[in-house]
Amino acid sequence: AMYVFDLSPQYPVDFEMANYYVSTYPESLFLNNLLMGRADVDCRHALQNRSYVKYGLDGSKEEREIKHVDELVELIGNTFNINLDGTVDFEILRQRFEKLD
Numbered sequence: 001a002m003y004v005f006d007l008s009p010q011y012p013v014d015f016e017m018a019n020y021y022v023s024t025y026p027e028s029l030f031l032n033n034l035l036m037g038r039a040d041v042d043c044r045h046a047l048q049n050r051s052y053v054k055y056g057l058d059g060s061k062e063e064r065e066i067k068h069v070d071e072l073v074e075l076i077g078n079t080f081n082i083n084l085d086g087t088v089d090f091e092i093l094r095q096r097f098e099k100l101d
Contacts, residue, residue, distance in 0.1 A: 034100060038080050045079050049100040052079075069097040 022028050029035070036047040044055045047066075052075060054062040066072050073093070076082050084093075 034096075036076070036080050047075065047080070069094045072097060 022030050034049050038045045046053045050066045
């Protein structure tokens, strides 16, 4: 099991400080890395910087390194279902991609 849910009430104060911290702290994992995850019907997709992994429900694991920004854009669009057209400056994306480990 990855998560446990119960019916305990949750309030904004329970999340605000943590969300603020991870989105503004200069050494935050979320500010310094490209992180994406998506659950699909038969697998889970994970992207961390240049590393893409597809985890199958059967326990299989497919890994690959993203070598070019065009490959990243295709992965984001086709696998993570995010359309970047008109929302991203691709030159800035290319510069940021080159700095990823």
